[in-house]
Amino acid sequence: MLKHIVMWKLKEGEQKEQNALTVKELLEGLVGKIPELKKAEVGININGSDTAYDVVLYSEFDDEAGLAAYQSHPEHVKVGEFMKEIREKRTVVDYIL
Template identity: 55%
Template sequence: MIKHIVMWRLKDEAEGVSKAENAVKIKEMLEALIGVIPEIKALEVGFNVLESPAGFDVVLYSEFASLEDLSAYQVHPEHEKCKDFIGEIVSDRAVVDYEV
């Protein structure tokens, strides 16, 4: 199993709305992929609840059966739409993919 974790720091304002509004939109877009991209075994999106200079604003936790499934997810057209939007509103990003 592959666990895919992504964290984002959001711009204070982007695409004409606030950081909080964009965080909600990220969550809605990513959660909408469940059932659309069959390779997703689990997916959750959360918001940071403690302000910290080292903190990120939004986190994605997802699971895939294999690296091949993760690769299929990465290039799926619906995931590409999410990546395009997220790329416009983030200031920083961190990613970890690991096998269990």
């Protein structure tokens, strides 16, 4: 089982809260559309610290090949294009249990 965790710091502005909600909806909407994506949880930050990120994705795949298929899937690519427009920073970690 491969765990894939991504955190984003979103650009500041009046759309920041709405963008976080949109990201959550888009990412959770990939479950069932991309067979390799076994599980996805998206959280919106409630911590007011300057060091906190705004949105986090926790997802599971069978293996690295499954993650690669997910990352190149057209539905994921569409979400990624939106993310590039609204994010300031991105951090990721992948690990196998």
